[in-house]
Amino acid sequence: MGSLNLIGAGLVVIGAGLGLGKIGGSAMDAIARQPEAAGKIQTAMIIIAALLEGLAFAALILGK
Amino acid sequence: MVISKKPVRIILATFAGLLSSIAFANPVVDTTHVATAVTHEAHATTEVAHNEASHGDEHAAQDPKDKVTAYIEHHLQDSHDFVFFSDEKEGKHYGFPLPVILLDNGLKVFSSSKLHHGEAVAEVDGNYYKLYHGKIYKTDAAGTISYDEHHHPTNVKPLDFSITKNVMSMLFTSIVLFLMFTGLARSYKKGAIPTGFGRVLEPLIIFIRDEIAIPNIGEKKYRKYMGYLLTVFFFIWLLNLLGMTPLGINVTGNIAVTVCLALFTYFITQFSANKDYWGHIFWMPGVPVPMKIILMPIEILGTLTKPFALLIRLFANITAGHVVIMSLIAMIFVGKNIYADMPISLGLTLFISVIEILVAFLQAFIFTMLSSLFIGMAVQDHHHDGHGHEEENVII
Numbered sequence: 001m002g003s004l005n006l007i008g009a010g011l012v013v014i015g016a017g018l019g020l021g022k023i024g025g026s027a028m029d030a031i032a033r034q035p036e037a038a039g040k041i042q043t044a045m046i047i048i049a050a051l052l053e054g055l056a057f058a059a060l061i062l063g064k
Numbered sequence: 065m066v067i068s069k070k071p072v073r074i075i076l077a078t079f080a081g082l083l084s085s086i087a088f089a090n091p092v093v094d095t096t097h098v099a100t101a102v103t104h105e106a107h108a109t110t111e112v113a114h115n116e117a118s119h120g121d122e123h124a125a126q127d128p129k130d131k132v133t134a135y136i137e138h139h140l141q142d143s144h145d146f147v148f149f150s151d152e153k154e155g156k157h158y159g160f161p162l163p164v165i166l167l168d169n170g171l172k173v174f175s176s177s178k179l180h181h182g183e184a185v186a187e188v189d190g191n192y193y194k195l196y197h198g199k200i201y202k203t204d205a206a207g208t209i210s211y212d213e214h215h216h217p218t219n220v221k222p223l224d225f226s227i228t229k230n231v232m233s234m235l236f237t238s239i240v241l242f243l244m245f246t247g248l249a250r251s252y253k254k255g256a257i258p259t260g261f262g263r264v265l266e267p268l269i270i271f272i273r274d275e276i277a278i279p280n281i282g283e284k285k286y287r288k289y290m291g292y293l294l295t296v297f298f299f300i301w302l303l304n305l306l307g308m309t310p311l312g313i314n315v316t317g318n319i320a321v322t323v324c325l326a327l328f329t330y331f332i333t334q335f336s337a338n339k340d341y342w343g344h345i346f347w348m349p350g351v352p353v354p355m356k357i358i359l360m361p362i363e364i365l366g367t368l369t370k371p372f373a374l375l376i377r378l379f380a381n382i383t384a385g386h387v388v389i390m391s392l393i394a395m396i397f398v399g400k401n402i403y404a405d406m407p408i409s410l411g412l413t414l415f416i417s418v419i420e421i422l423v424a425f426l427q428a429f430i431f432t433m434l435s436s437l438f439i440g441m442a443v444q445d446h447h448h449d450g451h452g453h454e455e456e457n458v459i460i
């Protein structure tokens with residue numbers, strides 16, 4: 001891995017971290033507002049987190 | 065999720081206990097002493113490795129860090145034998161060989177013990193085979209391997225259908241799944257309530273049916289896909305958990321395996337797709353004609369990127385988990401003071417291992433969930449009553 005690749009990997013991780021933080025935070029807000037919908041919100045949250053994670057991993061592996 | 069206070073207290077106490085070991089880290093006198101000893105040892109082993117691997121062009125590990133990297137890379141690869149641990153000084157490997165099946169002018173079947181972990185040339189029916197970086201090449205009697213300018217071997221590579229470590233793990237998992245679920249099916253003949261281990265499996269099956277299949281595929285059509293979803297869920301979950309055992313199995317962290325799993329989802333989705341699905345791909349309704357033409361290639365690519373994301377996610381997650389755990393364990397050998405590093409390393413490994421057990425379930429769940437989501441997108445009926453039908457495509 002070259003140094004530019006490492007910088008790219010760092011950028012990917014920053015982006016993924018911001019995205020995951022946003023998803024998690026919004027899900028927490030939603031659950032606090034509607035605790036009875038917690039199950040549905042959690043499922044949706046996990047799916048979107050997985051989509052984001054897939055993108056981040058794809059970037060990391062393709063950039064390797 | 066409610067966590068009772070007792071386990072938390074125990075974990076905190078353990079961590080507090082482990083923290084005290086930081087005090088031992090890097091005492092000046094001890095460190096230098098151990099460090100020199102380590103380098104001496106490394107030099108000695110390097111010389112031995114050089115002597116042993118003089119014919120094989122193995123890049124001999126120079127220091128513990130390189131050795132650790134080489135070991136982790138080796139672990140992530142598939143192999144032709146099961147090695148639990150090796151004695152480096154004597155060059156012995158403890159494990160058992162697996163059958164090698166080659167298609168090279170007829171079927172050649174022999175035990176991988178003949179290959180001696182790449183250190184010897186195997187002779188079968190007048191042909192010579194050698195293991196080089198986990199791949200079997202055809203060589204002459206001396207076992208010479210020629211390279212091109214990029215240092216890739218130019219020897220003939222026979223078609224390899226061997227029962228490798230990964231194949232054996234998958235066969236084992238299949239047998240376990242078969243025994244578990246035929247047992248469950250049989251117990252339903254006696255009564256409505258399953259007996260024995262089936263009581264563990266029934267809630268999981270109902271979970272997949274009620275939380276994954278029905279919401280995503282729909283009440284009417286989900287039944288046809290339950291077989292695939294259940295198989296893929298339990299297959300991935302069991303293999304992920306097998307990867308957590310110290311047997312050194314890394315199946316779902318092998319990209320060939322995840323490619324195959326994703327291809328199953330891809331073909332099931334494409335072959336069960338209805339007219340609406342193809343309509344949305346080739347001639348998107350409700351948008352102007354130039355937009356339809358622009359959207360067509362994007363949508364066609366979209367069908368491919370979905371399973372691609374699926375395979376990359378599983379592969380990368382499991383590989384990353386294995387690398388992290390092995391790197392944390394390797395801290396013991398790379399660090400300067402083994403007595404100070406061990407508790408920290410083991411504590412962190414325990415922590416990550418617990419997370420990995422969660423990830424093992426989560427990845428199987430996500431794979432099944434997204435598979436059913438893709439299938440659901442392909443089979444669901446669209447109602448073309450003007451606006452508002454876009455909302456139906458929204459997840460959940």
